[in-house]
Amino acid sequence: MLLHFTKMHGLGNDFMVLDLVTQRARLQDDQIRRLADRRFGVGFDQLLIVEPPRDPDMDFRYRIFNADGSEVENCGNGARCFARFVRDQRLTHKHEIHVETAGGPLVLLVEDDGRVRVDMGEPRFAPEALPFDAAEDRPLHLLAVDGERVEIGVVSMGNPHAVLRVEDVDRAPVARLGPAIESHPRFPKRVNAGFMQVVSPHEIRLRVFERGSGETLACGTGACAAVASGIRQGLLESPVTVHLPGGDLSIEWGGPGTSLAMSGPAERVYDGRIILN
Ligand SMILES: N[C@H](CCC[C@H](N)C(=O)O)C(=O)O
Numbered sequence: 001m002l003l004h005f006t007k008m009h010g011l012g013n014d015f016m017v018l019d020l021v022t023q024r025a026r027l028q029d030d031q032i033r034r035l036a037d038r039r040f041g042v043g044f045d046q047l048l049i050v051e052p053p054r055d056p057d058m059d060f061r062y063r064i065f066n067a068d069g070s071e072v073e074n075c076g077n078g079a080r081c082f083a084r085f086v087r088d089q090r091l092t093h094k095h096e097i098h099v100e101t102a103g104g105p106l107v108l109l110v111e112d113d114g115r116v117r118v119d120m121g122e123p124r125f126a127p128e129a130l131p132f133d134a135a136e137d138r139p140l141h142l143l144a145v146d147g148e149r150v151e152i153g154v155v156s157m158g159n160p161h162a163v164l165r166v167e168d169v170d171r172a173p174v175a176r177l178g179p180a181i182e183s184h185p186r187f188p189k190r191v192n193a194g195f196m197q198v199v200s201p202h203e204i205r206l207r208v209f210e211r212g213s214g215e216t217l218a219c220g221t222g223a224c225a226a227v228a229s230g231i232r233q234g235l236l237e238s239p240v241t242v243h244l245p246g247g248d249l250s251i252e253w254g255g256p257g258t259s260l261a262m263s264g265p266a267e268r269v270y271d272g273r274i275i276l277n
Contacts, residue, residue, distance in 0.1 A: 001025060001275065001276045001277075002273055002274070002275050002276075003018065003023060003025055003273065003274050003275075003276055004019070004023065004271065004272070004273050005017060005018050005019075005042070005271070005272050005273070005274060006085060006088075006089075006268060006270070006271050006272070007042065007044070007268075007269040007270050007271075007272060008048075008081040008084070008085065008266065008267060008268050008269060009077075009081070009246075009267050009269060010076075010077025010078065010080050010081050010218060010220060010246075010264060010265065010266050010267070011077060011217060011218035011244055011246035011247035011248075011249070011264060011265065012216070012217030012218055012245070012246030012247070013045050013046075013077040013078075013216045013217055013218040013219060013220070013246060014043075014044050014045050014269075015044050015045065015046050015047070015048050015077075015078055015081050016035060016036075016042050016044040016047050016048070017048045017050065017081060017082070017085045018047065018048070018049050018050065019050050019085075019089055019091065020049055020050060020051050021050055021051060021052055021060070021091055022091075025276065027047075027049075027065075027276070029069035029070075030069065031276060032047055032065050032067075032069040033067070033068060033069045035047065035274070036066075036067035036068075036069075042272065042274065044067065045066075045067060045210070045213045045216050046064055046065060046066055046067070046072075046075055046078055046213065047064070047065040048062065048063070048064055048075070048078045048081065048082055048085075049062070049063040049064075049065070050062060050082065050085065050086060050091070051063065053100050054100060055100055057098070058098045058099060058100045058105065059086075059092055059094065059097050059098050059099065060082075060086060060091070060092075060097065060099050060100070061099070061100040061101075062078075062079070062082050062099045062100065062101050062106075063101075063102065064078055064101070064102075066210070066211065066212025066213045067212060067213045067214075068212040068213070069212075070211075070212045071102065072102070072103075072159050072211070072212065073101065073102045073103030073104075073158040073159045074101055074102075074103035074104075074106075074120075074157055074158030074159045074221050075159075075220065075221065076118060076120060076157070076219070076220015076221040076222075076223065076224060076249075076262055077218055077219070077220040077264070077266075078220070079099070079101075079106055079108055079116070079118045079120075079220065080108070080115075080116035080118060080220070080264060080265070080266035081266040081267075082099065082108070083097055083108035083109075083110050083116045083118075083266065084110065084114070084116060084266040084267075084268065085268075087110055088268065095109060095110050095111075096108070096109055097109075097110070101158065102158070103121075103157070103158020103159060104121055104158055105121075106118060106119065106120070106121070107119040111263075114265070114266070115263055115264060115265055115266075116263065116264070116265075116266050117261060117262070117263040118220075118261065118262050118263070119259050119260075119261055120157055120158075120221070120224050120259065120260045120261065120262055121157070121158065121259055121260070122256075122257070122258065122259055122260065123155050123156070123157060123224065123225065123228035123253070123260055124155070124156040125137055125139075125153075125154065125155060125156075125228075125229075125232065126156075127141075127154060129156035130154055130155075130156050130160035130161075130187065130189070130191065131160070131187070131188050131189060132154045132160070132162075132186055132187055132191070133185075133186040133187075133188070134154070134186070139153060139229070139232050139233050140152065140153055140233065141153075141154060143162070143181070143184065143186065145177060145180045145181055145184055146176060146177060146180040150164055150177070151164070151165070152164050152181070153225075153229030153230075153232065153233065154191075154229075155224075155225035155228050155229050157221040157224050157225050157228075157260075158221070159192065159211070159221055160187060160189060160190075160191045160192065160211070161191065161192045161193075161194055161221065161222055161225030161226075161229075162181050162184075162187070162191045162192070162193050162194065163194040163196055163225055163226045163229040163230075164177070164181070164193065164194065164195055164196065165196050165197075165198065165235075166195050166196065166197055167197065168197055169195055169196075169197045169205045169206065169207045172195040172197075172207060174193075174195055174207050174209050174215055175215070177193065177195075177209075178193045178195075178209025178214075178215060179209065181193035181209070182209060182210075182211050190211045190212070191211055192208060192209070192210050192211045192219065192221070192222055192225075193208065193209040194206055194207070194208045194219070194222045194225060194226045195207045195208070195209075196226045196229075196230065198230065198235050198236065199243075201235070201236055201237045202236070202237060202239065202240055202241065203240065203241050203243070204226060204227070204230065204236065204240060204241075204242055204243070205242075205243045205244075206219075206222065206223060206226050206242050206243065206244055207244070207245060208222035208223075208244075210222070216246075217244065217245045217246030217247075218244040218245065218246040218247060218249070219244070220249065220262055220264070223242040223244065223249045223251055223262065224251055224253075224260050224262055226242065227240045227242065227251040227253060227260070228253055228260060231253055231255065238251070238252050238253050238254065238255075239251065239252045240252075247264075247265070248264070249262055249263070249264040250262070250263050250264065
């Protein structure tokens, strides 16, 4: 089976994007893992699949798979690349695109300068939304991990995030605590682990060890989760600039009962064709 695809990235968080509106394919987990491999395959953090919507009021359905083949509920950087892709491929001419995802509906606004603004919905802090094993909803939870006890904020952006505050992201124990938090037993569906350094009330630095992909150069939902947790703890005020290793995102959130908005770039790298057996 020959498949056309496009390689894209959002601040270095990179994607293979497949149009399954005009093409037909069913990919198995092991095929996704092989395609994700940066030597034996195309190489990506996530695979994004564009499909026709199930709900007639939506424009598209958008499915997201991590490099380990696991299907996930949401991908912020991927949403921006998705919006750029469907317009570049002339699958739509709309500037406001309504998308079905496993984590709920998204509204994507493609701006004239090529940046994409995404209404990411309302952050949810209740442990059962992630899911996270905890007796109650609170701004910070204690987690015993790798022989130490750390304080984390937990946030669902459709996908689960644990946010840990650090003094200096460059010296944060991402390689050691990232995997340990990702697969911690109190997160039955695993979790993305964010390491947040507060620079000022309107500025943070962030590194994210992503569930199913490892540390990435940027994580859109991770940036949203870190800002939401920081605002809830009284450390941050909207809008917040998030400095990730791959570049900056801008996040706005008016607090409980309101949607959180993220805006940033989406880049195409190349178009390709691959034969899947
Ligand atoms: N690894 C994430 C999905 C990709 C999120 C990230 N690439 C983003 O931009 O939000 C998870 O398992 O929930």
